[in-house]
Amino acid sequence: MNIFPPELSYFLKRKIVVKKLKNGHIISWLHLKRFRLRKFTIVGFLLLAALGLTAPVARAASFTASLDRDTIALGERATLTLRFDGDAPQNPPQLSAVPGLGLGYVGNQSMNLSINGVDSSIVTYTYAVTPTKSGEFTIPVVATDANGNSISATPVKLTVTAASAPTAAAVNSGNEVVFLKLSFPKPKIYVGEPIVVRLDIYLRDDVQNFGNFQLTGTPADGFKPGKIVELQNQRRRVQVANRVYTVIPLAVPLTAVRNGALTAGPFTANMVVVLPSQNEGGDPFIQQFFNQGQQKQISLATDAAGVESLPLPEANKPANFTGAIGNFTMTATAGPTNVTVGDPVTVRVQISGRGELDAIQLPDQSSLQNFKIFPPTAKTEITDQLGLEGQKTIEEIVTPQNADVHEWPQFSFSFFNPDDGKYHTLTQAAVPLTVKAAGTSPMPMIAANKTSAPENQSPQDILPIKENLGSLTQNKIPLVAQPIFLAAQSLPVLAFLAAFIWRQRADNLANNPRLRRQRAVAQLVAGGLSDLNKFAAENKSNEFFAMLFRLLQEQLGERLDCPATAITEADVDQRLILLGASPATLESLRELFQLCNQARYAPIQTRQELVAVAAKFKKVVGELQSLKP
């Protein structure tokens, strides 16, 4: 990180080496500003050194401590800087504790400088000084240098003034830029009653911006504080004297924990505001557009505010009052309502309203002898930003212990309403229950045989052991996790698919006579071929050629879609050419036809010749069957 302005960085880059900025924490803009100012001083000094106006000698180590301000208000924070010129300790010095001051290490920075061949270094350690009380403080500064020697700097003094609220006159004059006001909603409250105290921040109209608001002290003895929040959409503007203030309301929930006179405050806070810059001269009209303002940290304080806390009245206090204070409504349900002895019934009580919901408890139920009551569970849902409104749902599981139970009894919840100063009791009617004796339906025989327990009475012990081992099984994987079982489930699907395909093909065949004929002829030819081979083997020439001629007719008739008996050698050529038959096929066909004709007059006698004819026929048939009709 270059801490020099760009023009100086360029000029010094060969002479001054900024080694590093080791900053473990966030340094505020004020610290940064001071840091830069100091750097300019250093840079000026170094420039002089570079010009030869200072002697080129190494400086002895020195150690100084300084505060950015000598006086601060309680709630503000000062910055302590320890500077080492020359040898510096490796670790931040441990400062002695000062009662009333908090000293927190912020970070460090170091620079190695090389000026005219002379090396030197500057190391600074920064601490935040936070006072916890007002007064005069002296901070002793002792450190150990790099050589282990103890070195000390001049102690620094800090004056912390007590935060105080501005006077009424100052407030009413409109001179205060920012002030706080603390107010109770009413002068009397009850112990345990949650109230919302208003803490208003007044910002004068010339405040251009503000931020970093931080409450530094919220003393409220005798109260239990809640979470402080800003009341949404309730900012307003008020006129004080001749100035207009913006009021930012904060809500401080407080609950009185004891009776008597209680006091809250003074609350203290810090904030940063941006005010118009005072030293920029020029036309005021122009300034209002171009004045960027100056930031200012302001300490704020309120006056203390008191309230009287009253004890809860003893008169008319309900017996089942458990300390709930506020204003509530209640709904209660129980279910299921038709159960067996020992079965769980869920009782759900929902209490809604404003008050300390976390403190709400169910009344004592130890008198409910007929129920086993398990510890309840509670869930609180907050519906407002202050955490004072919402609903608490308490659920408890109860089990009826005998069949004589007929209802979940009437349920009451009492609370004290501080608004009217009276106790109120909310009552939910009894819930009818139907409770059956345990195991009455499936187990009368068992009870009669082995336990002799009277019917409709809850069992006093477990049922006895079984004498028969029964069928033994091995610990097996469930069927649904066995691959064989899962694979088996595909069988009916496959069977159905096979049937479906078969049906489709059968329907196809039934609706296509030509296909049917094609298959019949194919079957006939297949059978005929075996007959031909048989006739050839037996050298039965007449039967062979009669069969051959018939097969040729059938096959050609099927291909040409005409009656087989109508097929002659003369018809074949022209029509087969149209189907795309090859000349070789046609030639073979002619030859076969001629052989058939010749056989009537000069039958072929040898077996080999017949076998050769059968083979030729088989080949021709194959070629014919491949033609697309």
Next chain:
Amino acid sequence: MKNLFASLCVLLFAGNIFAADVATDFSGANELYAKGKFAEAASTYEKILQTGATSPALLFNCGNAEFKSGHLGKAIAAYRQAELISPRDAELRANLAFVRNQVQGAALHENRWQNWIGSLTLNEGALLAAVFFWALFALLAVRQIRPALAPKLRSATQLAVVAAIFSGAVLALQAANHFNLAVAVVTSAETTARSGPFDEAQSAFTAHDGAELQVLDRHDDWVQVVNGAGKIGWLSRKQVEVLPGA
């Protein structure tokens, strides 16, 4: 062939011998129980179970012996395992309910549908679904082979479709319950559930012997559980017995 026959004989006789041993041990454990030696009886039942043999009666008796020995968690675990095999056993359900009543803390509540489908074992559900599935596709196949029968089979087919879908849904729920909704039963006297799976983690809640907790996750020797009150924590596996869902 002779070798195969010999092997089958060996297996058959070995099975008989094994069953005879189990029956003998079972009777011995029953005698110990009758004499009031519940811890010894429980130990004997558990030894039988460690051999891999199991039966509803064996688990039932083991649960009884554990309960009489004061081990509510082990008793509930045994009863729950028996319930997986024989979910409609009235004696078993009565004893399980009785022991559950002795357990401290909020009980784990099962949904109505979980109770309902829990009346069938997972295998029974699988077989039932398979039967309806096969019947449905058999009917569909018959309708393809004999279209003339289709009008007569229409009602039966519709019924089979509904039954197959319903039984399939039941089986899916059963399987989801069995494999995904594991239950951890606390078997130590009192155990502290931790906010993380290590001994140094903060305490989340305390569970007592016999508490049944829903298992949410597993990590090494730890199981993440939620109790009946909705509190979540991690328990060491040494302190619980993890069982499949019903």
